[in-house]
Amino acid sequence: MTDASRTTESMAIRISGPIVTAAGMHAAQMYEVVQVGSLGLVGEVVKLVGDHATIQVYEDTTMIKPGAPIKCTGAPLSVWLGPGLVGNIYDGIQRPLPGIQAASGAWIRRGEKVAPLDTGKLWTFEPLVKPGEVVAEGRAIGKVAETPLVDHLIMVPPGLTGTVRSVVGKGDYKIVDTVAVVETQAGPRDVTMLQQWPVRMPRPIRQRLRITEPLITGQRIIDTFFPIGKGGAAAIPGGFGTGKTITQHQLAKWSDADIIVFIGCGERGNEMTEVLREFPELKDPRSGRPLMERTILIANTSNMPVAAREVSIYTGITLAEYYRDMGRSVAVFADSTSRWAEALRELAARLEEMPAEEGFPASLPTRLAQFYERGGAVTTLAGERASVSIVGAVSPPGGDFSEPVTQHTRRFIRCFWALDTELANARHYPSIHWLHSYSEYVEDVGLWWKKEAADWVELRTEALTLLQREERLQQIVQLVGPDVLPDGQRLILFIAEIMKDGFLAQSAFDENDMYCSPERQIALLRIILTLYRRGRDLIQGGVPLTRIRSLNCVPQIMRAKSAFGNDELEKLDELKQMVMEETEALAKEYIKEGTLLCTPPST
Amino acid sequence: MHTTFDVEDRGLQYVGSSRIEGPLVVVERVRDVGYDETVEIIDPAGHPRLGRVLDISEKQAVIQVLEGTTGLSNKALRTRFLGESFCLPVSRQMLGRVFDGLGRPADDGPPPLSAEKRDVNGMPINPYARRYPREFIQTGLSAIDGMNALVRGQKLPIFSGNGLPHDRVSAQIMRQARLLDEEVEFSMVFAAMGVKHDVAEFFIRNFRESGALARAVMFFSLADAPSVERLLTPRVALTLAEHLAFDCGQHVLVLLTDMTNYCESLREVGTARGEIPGRKGYPGYLYSDLASIYERAGRIEGSPGSITQMAILTMPADDISHPVPDLTGYITEGQIVLDRELFQRGVYPPIAGLPSLSRLMKDGVGKGYTREDHPTLASQLFACYAYVKRVRGLADVIGEEELSVLDKQYLKFGEAFEMRFLNQGEYENRTIETTLELGWDVLSTLPKDELHRVSDALLKKYYREKEEKPVCAAPLAEGTVA
Numbered sequence A: 001m002t003d004a005s006r007t008t009e010s011m012a013i014r015i016s017g018p019i020v021t022a023a024g025m026h027a028a029q030m031y032e033v034v035q036v037g038s039l040g041l042v043g044e045v046v047k048l049v050g051d052h053a054t055i056q057v058y059e060d061t062t063m064i065k066p067g068a069p070i071k072c073t074g075a076p077l078s079v080w081l082g083p084g085l086v087g088n089i090y091d092g093i094q095r096p097l098p099g100i101q102a103a104s105g106a107w108i109r110r111g112e113k114v115a116p117l118d119t120g121k122l123w124t125f126e127p128l129v130k131p132g133e134v135v136a137e138g139r140a141i142g143k144v145a146e147t148p149l150v151d152h153l154i155m156v157p158p159g160l161t162g163t164v165r166s167v168v169g170k171g172d173y174k175i176v177d178t179v180a181v182v183e184t185q186a187g188p189r190d191v192t193m194l195q196q197w198p199v200r201m202p203r204p205i206r207q208r209l210r211i212t213e214p215l216i217t218g219q220r221i222i223d224t225f226f227p228i229g230k231g232g233a234a235a236i237p238g239g240f241g242t243g244k245t246i247t248q249h250q251l252a253k254w255s256d257a258d259i260i261v262f263i264g265c266g267e268r269g270n271e272m273t274e275v276l277r278e279f280p281e282l283k284d285p286r287s288g289r290p291l292m293e294r295t296i297l298i299a300n301t302s303n304m305p306v307a308a309r310e311v312s313i314y315t316g317i318t319l320a321e322y323y324r325d326m327g328r329s330v331a332v333f334a335d336s337t338s339r340w341a342e343a344l345r346e347l348a349a350r351l352e353e354m355p356a357e358e359g360f361p362a363s364l365p366t367r368l369a370q371f372y373e374r375g376g377a378v379t380t381l382a383g384e385r386a387s388v389s390i391v392g393a394v395s396p397p398g399g400d401f402s403e404p405v406t407q408h409t410r411r412f413i414r415c416f417w418a419l420d421t422e423l424a425n426a427r428h429y430p431s432i433h434w435l436h437s438y439s440e441y442v443e444d445v446g447l448w449w450k451k452e453a454a455d456w457v458e459l460r461t462e463a464l465t466l467l468q469r470e471e472r473l474q475q476i477v478q479l480v481g482p483d484v485l486p487d488g489q490r491l492i493l494f495i496a497e498i499m500k501d502g503f504l505a506q507s508a509f510d511e512n513d514m515y516c517s518p519e520r521q522i523a524l525l526r527i528i529l530t531l532y533r534r535g536r537d538l539i540q541g542g543v544p545l546t547r548i549r550s551l552n553c554v555p556q557i558m559r560a561k562s563a564f565g566n567d568e569l570e571k572l573d574e575l576k577q578m579v580m581e582e583t584e585a586l587a588k589e590y591i592k593e594g595t596l597l598c599t600p601p602s603t
Numbered sequence B: 001m002h003t004t005f006d007v008e009d010r011g012l013q014y015v016g017s018s019r020i021e022g023p024l025v026v027v028e029r030v031r032d033v034g035y036d037e038t039v040e041i042i043d044p045a046g047h048p049r050l051g052r053v054l055d056i057s058e059k060q061a062v063i064q065v066l067e068g069t070t071g072l073s074n075k076a077l078r079t080r081f082l083g084e085s086f087c088l089p090v091s092r093q094m095l096g097r098v099f100d101g102l103g104r105p106a107d108d109g110p111p112p113l114s115a116e117k118r119d120v121n122g123m124p125i126n127p128y129a130r131r132y133p134r135e136f137i138q139t140g141l142s143a144i145d146g147m148n149a150l151v152r153g154q155k156l157p158i159f160s161g162n163g164l165p166h167d168r169v170s171a172q173i174m175r176q177a178r179l180l181d182e183e184v185e186f187s188m189v190f191a192a193m194g195v196k197h198d199v200a201e202f203f204i205r206n207f208r209e210s211g212a213l214a215r216a217v218m219f220f221s222l223a224d225a226p227s228v229e230r231l232l233t234p235r236v237a238l239t240l241a242e243h244l245a246f247d248c249g250q251h252v253l254v255l256l257t258d259m260t261n262y263c264e265s266l267r268e269v270g271t272a273r274g275e276i277p278g279r280k281g282y283p284g285y286l287y288s289d290l291a292s293i294y295e296r297a298g299r300i301e302g303s304p305g306s307i308t309q310m311a312i313l314t315m316p317a318d319d320i321s322h323p324v325p326d327l328t329g330y331i332t333e334g335q336i337v338l339d340r341e342l343f344q345r346g347v348y349p350p351i352a353g354l355p356s357l358s359r360l361m362k363d364g365v366g367k368g369y370t371r372e373d374h375p376t377l378a379s380q381l382f383a384c385y386a387y388v389k390r391v392r393g394l395a396d397v398i399g400e401e402e403l404s405v406l407d408k409q410y411l412k413f414g415e416a417f418e419m420r421f422l423n424q425g426e427y428e429n430r431t432i433e434t435t436l437e438l439g440w441d442v443l444s445t446l447p448k449d450e451l452h453r454v455s456d457a458l459l460k461k462y463y464r465e466k467e468e469k470p471v472c473a474a475p476l477a478e479g480t481v482a
C-alpha cells in the first residue's frame, strides 16, 4: 500500500494508439469516465491493476505525452435521456454532431465538448399526475410533444418510488428544471425532464413477453417469407455491396415502429448524410409526417475513433430502451455489427489480451449476446406492452458466413436474412436469398397475418415450395438444358421467374415499389399463385406452356409491383380477373366440353 | 545499453537505441515525447531519416522509421524528436510539382513557400457537415458513364490484376473527366506507392500530353523507396487535396496507386511489432486504417470544392475476396472491376459487367442529371447481361445450336454489348448521349417483351423497332493505341 499512501497525481505513463495507461489511479472505478490531458479527451477505464488504470480513449491521442494529467469524473459512461433526442444525430459517445459543427466547423476537432441535449431550450410540459398520488419507477408524470409524431413521456426514474409532493402546471420548462418533487423514504427528490443512464447497463423492465406481432417493413421478401416480430432480433449478413445498408435504410423508413434508432457503426459518412437528407423529406406512410420526426441517428463512421465505435452500439440501444420504457415499439438498426466486433478486437489486441478465433477476444459471443438480449417484447415498469427490435448488419470477410461474427450472431438472433453476392451482381435486390434465409418468428406472427388473409400460411408455403423445386430443376437445366423437361416442370421454372422478378425483387428507388403494404403483398402473391395453379391445370389438360407464357397478363404481372401504388388494390383485382379470364379462355379452346380448371379462384 | 543525450545546435538529441528490428527502433528513457510525434533519426553518415512514435511510455519510445533502418546501429544512431506530429506544408503553389512520398520536392524546384502546415492524418469530416455527392462526371467511357456512373465527391476504386490495363484506363479517365454543365477543370493529385518507374513515367507523360501537368501534383514513393514510407504517401497526398478542395475551392481528382503495395507495408510494420496477424497476415485494423484514407473524399456543406477518389489496387491472383479488395469494397462507394477474360478477348476497357458497381450512381443520373432513361437503361442492360452469363454457361454444356431461339438472341446481345458498348478506343471520348444511344442500340437486339424493367413509355420512345436504323452508327473501337 505504499503507492496508495503517497499522494500521487493521476497521470498517463504510456500511450499506444487509443489505449492510455495511467498511474496514481487508486480511486478509479471500472468503466469510469476520465479526461485525458489538457484537452480533456474522453476515455473510459477498462482495466485496473494496483493503482494503474488502462483507459480506452474515445478521441485521437496524437501528441499526448507520458505525464499528461488524468481527471476522474466518478461516473460511468452515461447518456442523457430527455426531450430533444428524436431528430438528432450523435456520435458514438452522444455528442451532437450539429453542435460539434457549430463549435468546430466541418471537421471534428478532438476535445470538443457539447452537451447531448439543449439545456436552454423550453419544452411544453403537461403534467399527468397530481400531488398526493403515489408514483412508482417508470410511471409517467407528464408529457412533452417532442415532435408531432412523438409524445415524450417524462417518467419517474428507475429506482425511485414515492408520493408526489408537488408538480408544476402545464407550461414551458427547460430539461433541467424541476417539474415534480417526489417524497421518498429517503426524503424529497426532484424530478426533471432529464435522466442519465450508464450505457453498458440495460434499463429495467417488469417482464419479458412472447412476440406476437410482426414488425411490418413493407419489404415483400421480409414480411411474407422471413418476417421479424416486434421485439425480435434479425441479422443481415452479406459481402460488400450486397445491400445491407440499403435494406436497413428501407426498414428504417417503412417499418411500423414508433421510434427508429439507426446506428452507423464504422461505416461511411455519406450514408449518414444520405439519411439526413432523405428522412426529413420522406413521409411516414401511416401518419404522413416526415420520417425524421421519429428517428434518432448515431453516426460513428469508419474514420472516427475506434473506441467510440465500440461504445456507439450501447449508446444507441440505451436510447432505444428509454423510448421503449414509454410503452413504444422501437426498432434499432446497427450497421455494421462486424465493425463493432472489429473495434473490440482492435482494443483487445492493444490490451494484449489472449485472442480467440481470428483474433477476436474470447468475450465476443458474450458481448454479442448482451447486445441482442437488450431487445425484446416486454412489459415496462409502468405496465405497458412495448418492444425493442434489433436488426444487425454483419459484414463477413470475403462474404464467407463461416467466420466468427456471423456464426456467433446466429446463436442470438432468430431471423437470418442471408444476402447473396450472385444475386446482387445480377442486380436482383434485395439480394436476400430465399433458400438460405430463415425466420423463427413465422409462427409467432402467423396469427396476425391470418387476420389479413386466412390462408397466409398456405400461400407462403406454396410459394416457398415452388422456389425450392425450381432450385432443384435448375440443377438439371445446368446439365442438360431446359428442353428435356416436361411442360409441367418448365411451368415451375416459368412461375419462379415471375416470382423472383415480380415479387421478390423490390427496388428501393421506385416510387411505388419501395413500400408495399401487407394487403398489396398478399394480392400480388395471390395473382402469381393463381397463374401457377391454373397453369398447372391447363398443362394437365394438354395446353402447351408456350401458350401460357404468351398470355397478355404475364408482362402485366411482372410490372404490377411498380405499376400500381398501395392505394390501387382494385387494379390488382382487375389483374387477377384478367388472369382468370385468359386462362379460362385457353381452357375453353383446348377442352371442348366443360372445363379442366379445377383450381377455384383464390379469395 | 544506455541512452544518453547531448545538446547540439539542432536541439535535444538522444544517442543510441536499445533495439532495431525491421522498420522499428526503440529508444530508452526519453522525455517529453508524444504519441505519433515525428522523429528524425540521424544515421552514422549524418543523414536524417524521418520516423514517428508508435508507442510511448516513461521507459521507452517505439519509433517507426519511414526511410528504412538499413545501416543503422544501436550505438551510432542519434534521435531528435520534432515536437509535433507529421505535418505537410500545403499551398496552391504545389500544383505542377513533383514530390517524394513524404512530400519533399523531388523535382528541381524549391521547397514550396507556405504558411500553412497540416497534420497529414487529417481530422474526420463531421457527417453532419457533408454534402451528399450528386453531380455526374462524364468520363467518356460507356462502361462507366452508362453503367457505373461516377459522381463528384465519390470514392470509386479500380480493382485490377497484374498485367491488366488499369493505368491506361485511369489515365483516360483523368484525361477525359468533366462535368456536363460546368467548364471547370479538375485538379489532379496523384500518389504512387511502390509502383515502378515506368508507371510513374507513363502518368507524367500522360499529364504532359493532355496539358494537365500544370494542374497536377505528384507524390512518388516508388518501388525502390523504403516501403514504410508508403504508409504516409496517401495521407500526404490527401492532405494537399483537402487544402486544394476545401480551402481553395477546387475540384480535385485523387488517384492512389497501388493500394495493395500500401497494405503490404502496413503488414510489414505490424509483423515487426509482433502484432497478432489477421487474415493473410494483414493487421486486424486494416479496415480502420484504409477507412482513414478512403473516407477523405467527398463534399462539404458550404465549400465549393470536392475530392473524388480513385484508388487502384491489384488483386493478388485476381481474387476479389483477398483482404485488400474486400476491405476496400466495404469502404468505398462501389468498385470498377477489370476482367482478365474480357481483356484477353481484346475488349478495352475490360470493365467487368456484373461485379462493377457505382453506389452513388442512383443519385447522379436520370432526369435533371443526365437523361430520364439512364437509370432504367442501365438496370435493364445489367439484367439482360446477367442472363447472357447464364446462357453462356448453358451453351458450354449443351452446345450453342441446342439453345432456344430466344437464348440465341441473348448471345447476340451479349456480343453486341461487349464489342460495341463496352469496347472503345483509348482516345475515344463518348458523350453521355452517345453512350445512352449505343445502349438502346444493343438493347434493341432483344425482343421488346424481354425488357421487363422498361416502362411502356420509355420503350415507345427509345426502343428501336426492327426496320429502324440504329440512331448511332456505333463506332467500332479503333483499336487501342499503345
Ligand SMILES: Nc1ncnc2c1ncn2[C@@H]1O[C@H](COP(=O)(O)OP(=O)(O)OP(=O)(O)O)[C@@H](O)[C@H]1O
Residues within 6 Å of the ligand: A238, A239, A240, A241, A242, A243, A244, A245, A246, A247, A267, A395, A429, A430, A431, A506, A507, A508, A509, B329, B330, B331, B358, B359, B360, B362
Ligand atoms: N433494394 C434495392 N433496390 C435497388 N438497389 C439496391 C437495393 N439494395 C441494394 N441496392 C444497390 O446495391 C448497392 C449496394 O448496397 P448497400 O450499400 O446497401 O450494400 P452494403 O451491403 O451495405 O455494402 P457494404 O458492406 O460495403 O456497406 C446500392 O448502392 C444500390 O445500388
Ligand SMILES: [Mg+2]
Residues within 6 Å of the ligand: A244, A245, A246, A267, A335
Ligand atoms: Mg453498407
